[in-house]
Amino acid sequence: MDNRQELTPAEKRLLTAIQEGLPIEPEPFAVLAEQLKTTEEKILEMLAKLKKEGYIRRIGAVFDSRKLGYVSTLCALKVPEDKLKSVAAYINSLPGVTHNYLRQHEYNMWFTLIAPSQEALEDAISGIKKITGISQLLNLPAVNFFKINVNFNLKEGAPDVE
Amino acid sequence: MLNELEKAIVRELQGDLPLVKKPYQAIAERLGITEEELLQKMREMKERGIIRRLGVALCHREVGFMANAMVVWIVPEERAAEVGKLMAAFPEVSHCYQRPTYPDWPYNFFTMIHAKTAEECEKVAANISRTVQIDDYQLLFSTEELKKSSMQYFME
Numbered sequence: 001m002d003n004r005q006e007l008t009p010a011e012k013r014l015l016t017a018i019q020e021g022l023p024i025e026p027e028p029f030a031v032l033a034e035q036l037k038t039t040e041e042k043i044l045e046m047l048a049k050l051k052k053e054g055y056i057r058r059i060g061a062v063f064d065s066r067k068l069g070y071v072s073t074l075c076a077l078k079v080p081e082d083k084l085k086s087v088a089a090y091i092n093s094l095p096g097v098t099h100n101y102l103r104q105h106e107y108n109m110w111f112t113l114i115a116p117s118q119e120a121l122e123d124a125i126s127g128i129k130k131i132t133g134i135s136q137l138l139n140l141p142a143v144n145f146f147k148i149n150v151n152f153n154l155k156e157g158a159p160d161v162e
Numbered sequence: 163m164l165n166e167l168e169k170a171i172v173r174e175l176q177g178d179l180p181l182v183k184k185p186y187q188a189i190a191e192r193l194g195i196t197e198e199e200l201l202q203k204m205r206e207m208k209e210r211g212i213i214r215r216l217g218v219a220l221c222h223r224e225v226g227f228m229a230n231a232m233v234v235w236i237v238p239e240e241r242a243a244e245v246g247k248l249m250a251a252f253p254e255v256s257h258c259y260q261r262p263t264y265p266d267w268p269y270n271f272f273t274m275i276h277a278k279t280a281e282e283c284e285k286v287a288a289n290i291s292r293t294v295q296i297d298d299y300q301l302l303f304s305t306e307e308l309k310k311s312s313m314q315y316f317m318e
Binding site: 015018019020021022024025026027028029030040044047048051054055056057058059060061062063064065067068069070074076088091092095096097098099100101102103104105107109110111114116138139140141142143144145146147148 | 163164172175176177178179181182184186197198201205208211213214215216217221232242246247249250255256257258260261262264267272300302303305306307309310311312314315317318
């Protein structure tokens with residue numbers, strides 16, 4: 001790890017609150033400050049610090065890709081050990097790949113793929129098979145959604161995840 | 163479907179919101195509309211479900227949720243709706259989806275579990291297993307995060 005400091009209780013409260021959503025108001029950070037009984041300056045300062053230290057990846061809107069007309073899927077690829085590096089570099093270079101993980105399984109590379117149409121998605125998958133030379137790819141689009149949200153409770157003394 | 167203004171709003175909001183008192187003012191200016199028009203449009207897009215939420219994307223590992231397991235399950239088709247509901251109710255489960263199967267991939271249910279340790283993930287999975295009465299499951303721990311980013315829409 002680097003020299004990043006532990007999260008303070010105030011930072012944990014802020015991260016928990018902001019995950020639930022920034023209000024759609026002209027001065028959203030002032031509203032947040034009021035909720036957390038602090039000042040707008042303090043909120044902006046904390047957010048800038050958390051971003052710099054890498055706790056926050058991005059502050060902005062999260063979209064429902066399907067409502068934007070995009071299609072998405074989860075793919076699993078069986079990559080030989082000696083090709084992991086080159087295959088990862090190629091997969092990561094695709095703009096429609098937002099998440100890519102190595103997992104403990106013979107299907108060892110798991111990535112999400114988003115495309116503007118079903119046709120584009122299938123083209124991307126064919127391209128991956130062709131360029132990597134790996135035909136063992138599972139295309140696993142969600143057919144039923146039961147839960148799609150991530151909210152972590154970081155508050156002191158609260159249960160680990162809420 | 164989205165009109166051109168809505169697409170332009172998506173392009174603006176998928177980036178990083180500036181950390182200033184009035185973050186929407188400059189965005190509205192770039193779009194050639196007033197701040198109030200932008201906020202009104204955003205509220206409407208939230209209501210339509212286009213904007214899922216406005217907030218932060220955290221780095222889970224950094225905030226202490228070091229372990230993440232993709233838990234895959236074999237759920238009989240006729241129990242899908244009931245089991246999906248039960249699994250989704252677990253607070254440690256962030257995502258729960260049903261997906262297709264293949265000859266070498268029999269698992270049709272996927273739950274993402276985030277916790278502080280691998281042991282905690284295992285405990286949660288065992289708990290879910292008891293609750294839904296399904297023993298056919300496997301935990302796929304991530305060993306490396308190769309990429310994590312936000313999608314850039316309407317850039318083509």
